[in-house]
Amino acid sequence: MTTQPSETVETRRPLNKERVLKAAIDLADREGIRALTMRRLAEELGVEAMSLYYHVSNKEALLDGVVDMIVGEINSELATIDVPRPEDDWKRAMRMRILTAREMMLRHRWAPNVIEERTTISPQMVLYFDGLIEIFHRGGLSYDLAHHAMHALGSRALGFTQELFEPDEQAEPDVSSDAMLETMSDHVPYLVAMLNDITHDEPETTLGWCDDQTEFLFGLDLILDGLERRGEEADGA
Amino acid sequence: MTTQPSETVETRRPLNKERVLKAAIDLADREGIRALTMRRLAEELGVEAMSLYYHVSNKEALLDGVVDMIVGEINSELATIDVPRPEDDWKRAMRMRILTAREMMLRHRWAPNVIEERTTISPQMVLYFDGLIEIFHRGGLSYDLAHHAMHALGSRALGFTQELFEPDEQAEPDVSSDAMLETMSDHVPYLVAMLNDITHDEPETTLGWCDDQTEFLFGLDLILDGLERRGEEADGA
DNA sequence: ACCTGAACACCGTTCAAGT
DNA sequence: ACCTGAACACCGTTCAAGT
Numbered sequence: 001m002t003t004q005p006s007e008t009v010e011t012r013r014p015l016n017k018e019r020v021l022k023a024a025i026d027l028a029d030r031e032g033i034r035a036l037t038m039r040r041l042a043e044e045l046g047v048e049a050m051s052l053y054y055h056v057s058n059k060e061a062l063l064d065g066v067v068d069m070i071v072g073e074i075n076s077e078l079a080t081i082d083v084p085r086p087e088d089d090w091k092r093a094m095r096m097r098i099l100t101a102r103e104m105m106l107r108h109r110w111a112p113n114v115i116e117e118r119t120t121i122s123p124q125m126v127l128y129f130d131g132l133i134e135i136f137h138r139g140g141l142s143y144d145l146a147h148h149a150m151h152a153l154g155s156r157a158l159g160f161t162q163e164l165f166e167p168d169e170q171a172e173p174d175v176s177s178d179a180m181l182e183t184m185s186d187h188v189p190y191l192v193a194m195l196n197d198i199t200h201d202e203p204e205t206t207l208g209w210c211d212d213q214t215e216f217l218f219g220l221d222l223i224l225d226g227l228e229r230r231g232e233e234a235d236g237a
Numbered sequence: 238m239t240t241q242p243s244e245t246v247e248t249r250r251p252l253n254k255e256r257v258l259k260a261a262i263d264l265a266d267r268e269g270i271r272a273l274t275m276r277r278l279a280e281e282l283g284v285e286a287m288s289l290y291y292h293v294s295n296k297e298a299l300l301d302g303v304v305d306m307i308v309g310e311i312n313s314e315l316a317t318i319d320v321p322r323p324e325d326d327w328k329r330a331m332r333m334r335i336l337t338a339r340e341m342m343l344r345h346r347w348a349p350n351v352i353e354e355r356t357t358i359s360p361q362m363v364l365y366f367d368g369l370i371e372i373f374h375r376g377g378l379s380y381d382l383a384h385h386a387m388h389a390l391g392s393r394a395l396g397f398t399q400e401l402f403e404p405d406e407q408a409e410p411d412v413s414s415d416a417m418l419e420t421m422s423d424h425v426p427y428l429v430a431m432l433n434d435i436t437h438d439e440p441e442t443t444l445g446w447c448d449d450q451t452e453f454l455f456g457l458d459l460i461l462d463g464l465e466r467r468g469e470e471a472d473g474a
Numbered sequence: 475a476c477c478t479g480a481a482c483a484c485c486g487t488t489c490a491a492g493t
Numbered sequence: 494a495c496c497t498g499a500a501c502a503c504c505g506t507t508c509a510a511g512t
Contacts, residue, residue: 014476038505050506051477059505113354116399123421125401130425137427143434151452152459154398161391162353162399164362184360188367190374197380215388219460222389222467226459251495275486287487288496296486 015045017055021065025108028066033110038062064122067115071124071158074104078131090139091224097132098220102159112160125158132157141231149227156220163212252282254292258302262345265303270347275299301359304352307345308361308395311338315368327376328461334369335457339396349397362395369394378468386464393457400449 023045028036038059042049056062078100083093105111129150136146155161185192198210260282265273275296279286293299315337320330342348366387373383392398422429 037503039503048478050479053506054476115401116353117350121402126421126425126428130428133427133431137430143431146431147435147447148452148455151398151400151447152456154456155401158401161388163388164352164392164395165358165366184363188363190370191363191367193374194370194380194383198384210384210388215385218385219389219391222463223456223459226463230459274484276484285497287498290487291495 015047015051015055017065018069020045020052020055020062021069024062024066025069028110029108033114063114064118064120067111067118068122068124070104070108070111071122071128074101075124075127075131077104086135086138087140090135090141091228093135093139094132094224095220097135098153098157098159100159101128101157102216105158105160112155112158112162115158116155116162129157140235141227142234145227145231145234148230149223152223152227156216156223161216161219252284252288252292254302255306257282257289257292257299258306261299261303262306265347266345270351300351301355301357304348304355305359305361307341307348308359308365311341312361312364312368314341323372323375324377327372327378328465330372330376331369331461332457334372335390335394335396337396338365338394339453342395342397349392349395349399352395353392353399366394378464379471382464382468382471385467386460389460389464393453393460398453398456 020041024036024041027041027044038052039049041062042052045052052062056065078097081096081100083096086093132150133143133146136149137143141149150157257278261273261278264278264281275289276286278299279289282289289299293302315334318333318337320333323330369387370380370383373386374380378386387394
C-alpha cells in the first residue's frame with residue numbers, strides 16, 4: 001500500500017507504452033544510456049521488470065520506440081515554427097529544420113548513438129526525411145540531386161555529427177591530453193601546429209574543446225552551398 | 238593435454254595483448270560485434286575468460302585496443318601506397334588516403350560504431366589525423382581552414398558515414414519496406430516521388446539499396462570542392 | 475487487462491590461489 | 494609470468510500464475 005519513492009500518487013495509474021517510453025528518455029537524460037536497463041526502468045516506474053514486457057515486446061523495441069518518440073517531438077516542433085517557403089529560400093528553410101532537430105539532439109546527447117545503432121526504420125523518421133526532400137524539390141533541385149544530398153548530409157540531416165575526438169559526456173578536465181600532445185609533438189607536428197595556431201585567441205581551447213555549434217554550421221553550409229552550385233550547374237547544362 | 242578445437246598446435250603458445258586483439262577483431266568479423274564478449278573471446282583462444290584480464294585491463298580497454306589496431310593497419314597500408322605530393326594535388330592525395338581508410342572500414346563493418354562509442358583517444362588515430370592535416374597544410378590551406386575541414390569531414394575522414402536507413406548487416410530481403418512505402422505514399426509523397434524517380438533505370442533499387450560507394454564519393458567530393466573554394470576565397474581577399 | 479515470482483542463460487569483473 | 498576457480502552483482506527474457 002505504500003507509494004514508491006520516485007512516484008507521486010497521481011502517476012500511479014496503470015502503465016502504457018507512452019509512459020514507458022517517456023520514463024526511458026527521462027532516465028537516459030538523467031543518468032546516461034548505460035543506466036537504461038529494463039530492471040532499472042521498471043524500478044523507476046515503481047513496477048517489476050517483467051511488467052514492461054506487457055507494453056513493449058523487448059529492449060530493442062523499447063529503443064525503437066524511444067527514437068521514434070524523439071524524432072516525433074522534432075516533427076511536432078517543426079509544425080510550430082515559421083520557415084521561409086522553399087521556393088523562396090530553400091537553403092534557409094533546410095537550415096532551420098536541421099537546426100531544430102539539432103536542438104533536440106543536444107537535449108538528448110545519448111540519442112545519436114542509439115539512432116545509429118537502430119536497424120529498423122522509424123515512421124517518424126520517414127516523415128522527417130520526407131519533409132527534407134520536399135524542401136529540396138520545391139527549392140528546384142532534381143530528385144536525383146536531392147537523393148545525393150540526403151546521403152551527403154547523412155546524420156547531419158538529423159542535426160548531429162560524430163565528433164571523433166569528443167571527450168566523455170561529463171568529462172574530467174583531462175590534463176593528460178595536453179601533456180600527451182607535448183610528448184607527441186615530434187610525431188604529430190602538423191596537428192600540434194594546427195592547435196597552436198587555432199588556440200591563439202581562446203587560451204582554453206584544445207582538442208575537442210572546439211565550438212561544436214560553429215563547426216556544425218560550417219560543415220552544414222559547406223554542403224548546402226555545394227548542393228546549390230551542383231543544382232545550378234545542372235540547370236546551366 | 239588435448240588441443241582446443243579452434244586452436245592449431247602452433248598457436249597454443251602463451252597469449253599476449255596482440256594476439257588477444259587480433260582474435261577479437263577476427264571474432265567480430267565472423268560473428269558480429271555482439272558475439273565479442275570476454276567469455277566468448279576466451280573460448281576462441283582456448284583459455285578461461287579471466288585469463289584475458291592479464292593482458293587487457295577490462296573490456297573497454299579491449300575495444301580501445303581493437304580500434305587502435307585497426308587504425309594502425311590503415312596507417313601501415315598508407316605507408317605503402319603512392320600518393321601525389323600535396324603541393325601538387327592535395328585533393329587527390331586526401332581522397333586516396335580517405336578511400337584507403339574506407340577499404341579497412343568495409344572489411345570491418347562493425348568498426349564504425351565501435352569507434353564512435355570510444356571516449357579515449359587512440360594514438361594511431363592521432364597519427365592518422367596528423368597525416369590529414371599535413372596534406373591540408375602542404376596543399377596551401379590555412380590551419381584555421383584545416384581545422385574547420387576536419388570537423389566538416391567528421392567520420393568521413395576515417396572513410397565512413399552513418400547511413401541512417403541502412404538495413405541490418407546480413408539483412409533479410411525485407412519486402413515489408415516496399416509494402417510500407419506503398420501504404421505510406423499519401424503521407425510521404427516526396428520521398429515516394431524521389432524513389433520512383435531514382436529507381437527508373439535500376440529496378441532493384443529502393444530505400445537503402447543505394448550504391449554506397451558512389452554516394453560516399455559524392456559527399457566527399459562535395460566537401461573537398463567546397464574547402465578548395467573557401468581556400469581560394471581567403472587567398473583572394 | 476495488467477502485473478508478478480521464480481527461474482534461465484547469459485554478462486563483466488574481483489580476488490585469492492595455483493603452476 | 495601466466496593462468497584458473499569460485500563467486501558476485503548484474504543483464505534480458507520466458508513462462509506459468511496471480512488479480
